[in-house]
Amino acid sequence: xxxxxxxxxxxxxxxxxxxxxxxxxxxxxxxxxxxxxxxxxxxxxxxxxxxxxxxxxxxxxxxxxxxxxxxxxxxxxxxxxxxxxxxxxxxxxxxxxxxxxxxxxxxxxxxxxxxxxxxxxxxxxxxxxxxxxxxxxxxxxxxxxxxxxxxxxxxxxxxxxxxxxxxxxxxxxxxxxxxxxxxxxxxxxxxxxxxxxxxxxxxxxxxxxxxxxxxxxxxxxxxxxxxxxxxxxxxxxxxxxxxxxxxxxxxxxxxxxxxxxxxxxxxxxxxxxxxxxxxx
Amino acid sequence: xxxxxxxxxxxxxxxxxxxxxxxxxxxxxxxxxxxxxxxxxxxxxxxxxxxxxxxxxxxxxxxxxxxxxxxxxxxxxxxxxxxxxxxxxxxxxxxxxxxxxxxxxxxxxxxxxxxxxxxxxxxxxxxxxxxxxxxxxxxxxxxxxxxxxxxxxxxxxxxxxxxxxxxxxxxxxxxxxxxxxxxxxxxxxxxxxxxxxxxxxxxxxxxxxxxxxxxxxxxxxxxxxxxxxxxxxxxxxxxxxxxxxxxxxxxxxxxxxx
Ligand SMILES: Nc1ncnc2c1ncn2[C@@H]1O[C@H](COP(=O)(O)OP(=O)(O)OP(=O)(O)O)[C@@H](O)[C@H]1O
Ligand SMILES: [Mg+2]
Numbered sequence: 001x002x003x004x005x006x007x008x009x010x011x012x013x014x015x016x017x018x019x020x021x022x023x024x025x026x027x028x029x030x031x032x033x034x035x036x037x038x039x040x041x042x043x044x045x046x047x048x049x050x051x052x053x054x055x056x057x058x059x060x061x062x063x064x065x066x067x068x069x070x071x072x073x074x075x076x077x078x079x080x081x082x083x084x085x086x087x088x089x090x091x092x093x094x095x096x097x098x099x100x101x102x103x104x105x106x107x108x109x110x111x112x113x114x115x116x117x118x119x120x121x122x123x124x125x126x127x128x129x130x131x132x133x134x135x136x137x138x139x140x141x142x143x144x145x146x147x148x149x150x151x152x153x154x155x156x157x158x159x160x161x162x163x164x165x166x167x168x169x170x171x172x173x174x175x176x177x178x179x180x181x182x183x184x185x186x187x188x189x190x191x192x193x194x195x196x197x198x199x200x201x202x203x204x205x206x207x208x209x210x211x212x213x214x215x216x217x218x219x220x221x222x223x224x225x226x227x228x229x230x231x232x233x234x235x236x237x238x239x240x241x242x243x244x245x246x247x248x249x250x251x252x253x254x255x256x257x258x259x260x261x262x263x264x265x266x267x268x269x270x271x272x273x274x275x276x277x278x279x280x
Numbered sequence: 281x282x283x284x285x286x287x288x289x290x291x292x293x294x295x296x297x298x299x300x301x302x303x304x305x306x307x308x309x310x311x312x313x314x315x316x317x318x319x320x321x322x323x324x325x326x327x328x329x330x331x332x333x334x335x336x337x338x339x340x341x342x343x344x345x346x347x348x349x350x351x352x353x354x355x356x357x358x359x360x361x362x363x364x365x366x367x368x369x370x371x372x373x374x375x376x377x378x379x380x381x382x383x384x385x386x387x388x389x390x391x392x393x394x395x396x397x398x399x400x401x402x403x404x405x406x407x408x409x410x411x412x413x414x415x416x417x418x419x420x421x422x423x424x425x426x427x428x429x430x431x432x433x434x435x436x437x438x439x440x441x442x443x444x445x446x447x448x449x450x451x452x453x454x455x456x457x458x459x460x461x462x463x464x465x466x467x468x469x470x471x472x473x474x475x476x477x478x479x480x481x482x483x484x485x486x487x488x489x490x491x492x493x494x495x496x497x498x499x500x501x502x503x504x505x506x507x508x509x510x511x512x513x514x515x516x517x518x519x520x521x522x523x524x525x526x527x528x529x530x531x532x533x534x535x536x537x538x
Pocket of ligand 1: 028033052053054055056057058059060102
């Protein structure tokens with residue numbers, strides 16, 4: 001089965017790519033999440049990772065961040081190979097990575113202010129007044145400066161994710177990874193976030209990876225898109241290329257319910273399941 | 281039959297694996313202790329959290345255990361006409377055995393389970409993963425201060441338990457049963473030895489503190505990150521810690537007071 005219809009992965013050189021994932025295979029138990037996947041993230045660009053729910057987008061961010069160790073293949077982040085890297089070495093690479101978790105992952109025992117201040121206090125010896133200014137600036141950028149005294153339990157889901165974003169950019173990382181940044185945002189803060197992600201990328205010269213299901217919004221800021229499906233890169237290219245690409249890519253990009261993209265998690269047919277034939 | 285063997289083998293292997301993982305956790309955590317010592321506030325916070333959590337239950341239990349010792353001791357000693365030795369009996373029982381053991385058991389139930397649940401929840405809500413992604417090692421930032429905090433808190437709590445217990449014995453013996461006040465204290469002072477009794481009791485507390493807190497932080501860190509997993513880990517903390525305390529107590533007693 002050749003699913004790699006549009007597989008024109010740009011095979012970037014080490015200098016052009018911030019992240020180079022080559023031939024990566026990863027399994028969870030019996031289930032194959034990635035099989036011989038190549039993903040190159042160009043430096044200074046916004047790259048979007050999309051694909052059906054459960055196809056391994058979060059896992060891919062984990063591979064880039066070094067929390068998921070693939071069975072085979074190579075992962076280079078900013079010129080450092082993550083394969084076989086020591087814990088200390090990994091920590092050094094991570095200092096230049098900011099990650100926004102799907103769940104936000106705020107520290108529930110710290111206030112909003114202290115959450116954003118956390119990476120600054122851990123990694124720098126800045127005086128407290130300077131930390132205060134930096135934290136308030138980052139919170140201002142996500143529109144939550146007024147909420148700095150609140151505890152995470154007092155925030156809505158969308159607000160929590162924005163605080164987490166402020167925390168992720170606190171140390172001015174080189175690579176920003178966003179896992180579903182737009183879930184739970186109202187249209188206005190969604191627009192603000194979109195512009196913010198693009199702005200951070202362009203002004204600070206970051207490399208950005210966005211995982212999202214909001215196709216149109218994400219495509220509007222992405223320079224490059226990877227579509228993942230069942231362990232493979234199903235398609236990749238600029239948003240324009242994908243809209244004109246294979247049936248699969250078109251269906252996904254236009255969010256059509258019918259087409260080659262399956263809605264169901266793999267398993268026996270429903271008839272077999274309902275009639276109790278699954279074990280047979 | 282083979283199924284039973286298989287199951288037995290799996291359980292055995294599982295137990296050894298988690299033993300190995302907990303040893304690794306301990307090792308990595310100790311490596312971070314140097315860093316933690318430069319930030320004593322983190323440790324103090326934990327001493328406060330675990331200590332204050334357990335203070336009420338430790339004091340009340342200490343009082344009752346002391347009072348029971350006073351009552352039982354009096355009934356035995358009065359038969360030999362040696363009731364003025366009551367203070368010594370109460371104090372030695374507490375300092376050598378009951379203080380360290382009972383306070384450690386209470387500590388496991390109160391602070392140990394809370395520690396496991398807290399760390400387990402941090403794991404389930406990806407707080408530990410987020411910390412790692414910020415290049416902060418949770419073993420150093422979260423686990424190490426909690427381990428050290430527990431190890432410091434338990435001997436303090438045991439000392440409070442002993443103090444309150446001796447006073448509880450006095451309350452019953454001197455206050456209710458008419459033992460002579462001066463001889464209650466005087467015999468304690470002359471008989472209880474600093475090195476043999478008090479220091480040995482404190483060593484026990486420190487060992488129990490290491491065991492209980494280690495088990496608690498390991499169970500939290502190693503938990504299956506679901507609500508069911510956390511509840512099981514919390515239970516395991518209390519069970520394993522209690523067994524460890526009693527087994528270690530036998531070992532230490534054999535070594536110290538032979
Ligand atoms: N801890 C885990 N243990 C076992 N399997 C897992 C685990 N985490 C994820 N998986 C599996 O790995 C696959 C990929 O998960 P992942 O979280 O990367 O998906 P995703 O693309 O981010 O999905 P979504 O869009 O819903 O967030 C899923 O099919 C899931 O079943
Ligand atoms: Mg995901």
